[in-house]
Amino acid sequence: MTKPLRIALAGLGTVGGGVIRLIDANNALIARRAGRPIEIVAISARDRAKDRGVDLSRFAWVDDTTALAHHDDADVVVELIGGSDGPALALARSTLAAGKGFVTANKAMIAHHGLELARAAEKAGAALKFEAAVAGGIPVIKGLREGAAANEIARVYGILNGTCNFILSKMEAEGRDFAEVLAEAQALGFAESDPTFDIDGIDAAHKLSILSSIAFGTQPAFGDVVASGIRHVIAADIAEAAALGYRIRLLGIAEDSPHGLFQRVHPHLVPVSHPLAHVTGATNAVVAEGNFVGRLLFQGAGAGDGPTASAVVADLIDIARGEFGPAFAMPADALASHAPADSGDRRARAYVRFTVTDKVGVLAEIAAAMRDAGVSIESLIQRGAMPDGSVLVAIVTHEGPERSVAQALEKLRGSQSLVGQPMWMHILS
Amino acid sequence: MTKPLRIALAGLGTVGGGVIRLIDANNALIARRAGRPIEIVAISARDRAKDRGVDLSRFAWVDDTTALAHHDDADVVVELIGGSDGPALALARSTLAAGKGFVTANKAMIAHHGLELARAAEKAGAALKFEAAVAGGIPVIKGLREGAAANEIARVYGILNGTCNFILSKMEAEGRDFAEVLAEAQALGFAESDPTFDIDGIDAAHKLSILSSIAFGTQPAFGDVVASGIRHVIAADIAEAAALGYRIRLLGIAEDSPHGLFQRVHPHLVPVSHPLAHVTGATNAVVAEGNFVGRLLFQGAGAGDGPTASAVVADLIDIARGEFGPAFAMPADALASHAPADSGDRRARAYVRFTVTDKVGVLAEIAAAMRDAGVSIESLIQRGAMPDGSVLVAIVTHEGPERSVAQALEKLRGSQSLVGQPMWMHILS
Structure with a gap:
């Protein structure tokens, strides 16, 4: 067994706690699979005193999050703070500049600054990975970057926001209207108290811009994604759609066409014969259509501490194995810049x-x-x-x-x- | 652009032709994604004269298939001959002994000789990859080996044989009996003239033993898989199952339990609420249940020249990128040997x-x-x-x-x- 891969972890919210619990629980198995142990050595978060249900005393505590980038004992920094800019972005920049690997679940940051960070990672020869940023535990970035890599992709689309799918499938099952179901989802903790990012399609748009970049070899361009959400879907729409043989799902779709690249997030009518029509609850699912492989579907839990931690640690295992390359499937300078297509x-x-x-x-x-x-x-x-x-x-x-x-x-x-x-x-x- | 990855291709049947067509069609894209071009340099098959619809004159023709292993211009041998032993195995052994990469779609060979070949690959520091051996174009080996690598897997199961699923879903849709639908599937080319391997579950058992090894870190043990097929399913079974809320699918299931590892292929009753109940036609689908990620589903085309070629070339892209490691997710000597559990x-x-x-x-x-x-x-x-x-x-x-x-x-x-x-x-x- 060679020397461990040492991790500095920034952010101890739900997902951060999940990562610690996962590494504790599956530690020996991970070492067998990765060829060496993965060990957390340092942590940082806003509030040191808060009880997170895991023993943190064994890790070095670092008050200044950005300083994790220069923590001598760490090979890789895992960022689970969130936010497209601010401390998360500062940490990403300093970590990569220091030549260390960087793993994140931060879709907003990758959607906005992915290209800059990919360039920095390449310059430093360091890993930049973000499987957890799209569709939680589902290895869909890997599926596109590697599994479907031999294919020209015509379309990539899917259910990228669990909150919206939970609400839509509950409206569908119970014949109820949006506002009522949203309130219930908030009470159950399935929706944020300010649900704008989810229900207006912004969260899905972040994820779509990342998938799109990998699928089409283009620079991630969040600003080119046209998005609307599910706020105006009423119970009667769901009933009419059902009568016509459809179910309503919020889909992110990126599509190559003679007019250019369409990137959009909207509620769609999905034929009942399509597998996405059968995806209910907070589940996510992504379809990629390749010119040789045909239609590939990846489905699973799109959020939650366990699934998200699973994706974060999968990235760490790739790094521990030395199996990583350009973050967006090809070197940043090879990514094409696209004028957005006209809807x-x-x-x-x-x-x-x-x-x-x-x-x-x-x-x-x-x-x-x-x-x-x-x-x-x-x-x-x-x-x-x-x-x-x-x-x-x-x-x-x-x-x-x-x-x-x-x-x-x-x-x-x-x-x-x-x-x-x-x-x-x-x-x- | 660095130097190309040079391929020697053994076997020019449907899949072999598909690999040539794919590399021709997606050539520039593959080079961008892989960081360098992938080029076929030499080929070998039984019948040189046969028209395969692609121009073969640009490749060196090698009469003796085993000699491909020593073809000086090739970095990797792709084996698409088939058969668990014979020329395929001889070629695998000599290629790995020569320190070259080896990519295959040969489930029978990997199920029977995977451990030996994994050892040989590790000894030589060469790549051994076989994504196309399980579930055609679906990147499920990658999904387990890498995507779900952080998880202890409780169960891995799925629809691993497209012929059986085609027959069962046709029986279901049309209320017809097995023999009649089989005859039609044979006429349409969806079933072999000798369909034993498919309909008696042997093909699915080959695939299951490979998935099981990767999921559970055990030595591939085809002999431990208990298998029966769909020959004795009658239309009335499908009707009774439907009345009870189930659909019938041939499933391969590997399951960890206090009694040991169960590996089995049998027709199962699948609840209509389960995604596998909605998989119809020749489609394949695999579910992995991990202790953090929950239930992951991978679905797509399980056979055919395009999808299978997609998986073969995905393996080549991994090799071109230098992103490969132990074939069964951990070193061969770390794979546990298991007495099979008692059903x-x-x-x-x-x-x-x-x-x-x-x-x-x-x-x-x-x-x-x-x-x-x-x-x-x-x-x-x-x-x-x-x-x-x-x-x-x-x-x-x-x-x-x-x-x-x-x-x-x-x-x-x-x-x-x-x-x-x-x-x-x-x-x-």
């Missing part, structure tokens, strides 16, 4: 649900707007009045450019017939 | 279907045999007579040791009441 060029089938007043001519007005914008309607369902007297009209379009749907909705903007905003969702092909 | 000790719920004569007292006879063996019955369905006058009795037991079910069936052996063998299937918990 309007994307061709797809769409679901649009209008909430309208119950009066003569409303349907004609909607149909005319669709016709004038060149949108071809595949099916339309109108249901009797809701408790407040309004009526739902759900439309599924034939495949066409998204620009046309946007134009139709623009024509209808401000119409006295509409109650609130129409809900537009894409249909997964 | 009788395994506790599970079971499905047993009897075909019986339509006369008084048959049910009492079966019920008495179950009682005497200590098998507790959870539910029993008896259906009216089949066209030949026989009657089906389907029983689901409570959880208990498999030994008891075996004893009950032993008591009933030779009974005049039974028409043919009872069908015993395990229920996935």
Whole structure:
């Protein structure tokens, strides 16, 4: 047994505690698999006094988190502080500049600063790994970077936010509305007290930009991801989708096309025959479509201390084995820079649900707007009045450019017939 | 760009042709991802004259396959001949002895000789990789060896044979019997003219013994896998299972337990709420249950030239990147040797279907045999007579040791009441 891989750990929240517990529990097994032990030697967190349920006295305590980068006994720094900038980014920069390996679960930081950090890692010949940043315990970065590496990827997409999937599948199972289920998810600890990052699709967009970079060999470009969340999905949308043979899931999708690279996070209608339609609860799942391998699916727990710790320690095992290379699957300078594609060029089938007043001519007005914008309607369902007297009209379009749907909705903007905003969702092909 | 990784390719069947086509098609992308080009330099197959639809004139032709091991221009030999022994094994031995990397899709050879070859690879410091040997294009060996490496694995199981899953899901969708669907699968090229290896579970057992070794850190031991296939599943079993909330799948399962390591391939009843129940057609899927990551699922195409070539070239990319280590996740000498566990000790719920004569007292006879063996019955369905006058009795037991079910069936052996063998299937918990 050669000398241990020595870890300095920054951040002792849920995941940090999980990493310590995992290394304690599976220590001998990890040493057999990695070829040498993995040992935590130093730790740092905001509050030294807090009881975290694990014995911390055996580790050196470092008050200044950034100083972990220069802790002489450590080979690798594990960053579990979070936040795209601030102490996490400072620690990443100093660790890599010091030529040490850096492992993180920080999706926001990698989405925003991944390219800079990858360059720094290459310059120093150090490892930069972030499996835990996307889809928790699921080895999907490895799956793309290595498992599917022989393929040109046409699309990578999936359920990247467990909170949203928990809420949507609960709405689906119980026929309840968004706000009610969100409140329950918050009470159960499945959703944050400020749930914006999750439910507005920002968390999923961070993850998507990372997957996209690895799949397509492009520079991570979080700013190019168009994102909307699940706030405006109502129980009736789920019921209409079900009647049409679909389930609603918040999907992140990155897709190569003649128009460029589309990167987007939106609620989608997923055909019940598709495996993602059967992913319920806080589970995550990612699909990659390769030109030789076809459709690959990776599924598992997308969050939680155990799964996230599993991904962090998998990265450490790779480093202990010496099995690591460029973070984004190819050298940073080989990553292409892309102008984002215009969503309007994307061709797809769409679901649009209008909430309208119950009066003569409303349907004609909607149909005319669709016709004038060149949108071809595949099916339309109108249901009797809701408790407040309004009526739902759900439309599924034939495949066409998204620009046309946007134009139709623009024509209808401000119409006295509409109650609130129409809900537009894409249909997964 | 550093110097290319040069490949000698043995075997030019479907998969061999796929590897050539993939490297041709994705050549520039592979070089960007691998850090250097991957080039085929020499080939060997039985019949030089055969038209394979690809231009072979650019490669050196070698008549004696074993001589590829000593082809001076090659860094790695890719073996796609097949067969557990014979030329494939001779080539593996000479390649590794010559200190060159060896990549194969040959599950039978790895199941039978994996330990010997892993030792030879380590001695030579050469790569031995076989992602394509299990579940075709799905990076499940990588998923276990690396992605889930931080976890103690409790169970690894899955749908490992596409032919059987194709047949079972077609029987399920169309209510037809095994023999008829097999004949159709053969006509369509989804089943071999001699389908024994597939439908009797031997192919799945090869794959399971490889997965099991990596998951549990044990020496691959194909001889310890207990296997039966799908030959005796009838349409009525599928219907009874459906009525009880299950679908029938041929599963390979390796499970760690206080009694030792169980390795088995049998048709199972899978609850419809489980993702494997939704895997249809020739698709493969593998589940690993880790003590921190929870349940991970990997799903995709389990066979075919494209997916298999994708896995072969993924191995080559790992080698080109220098990211490889011990083939079975830990050094061969660290792999434990295990006496196989006794199936009788395994506790599970079971499905047993009897075909019986339509006369008084048959049910009492079966019920008495179950009682005497200590098998507790959870539910029993008896259906009216089949066209030949026989009657089906389907029983689901409570959880208990498999030994008891075996004893009950032993008591009933030779009974005049039974028409043919009872069908015993395990229920996935």
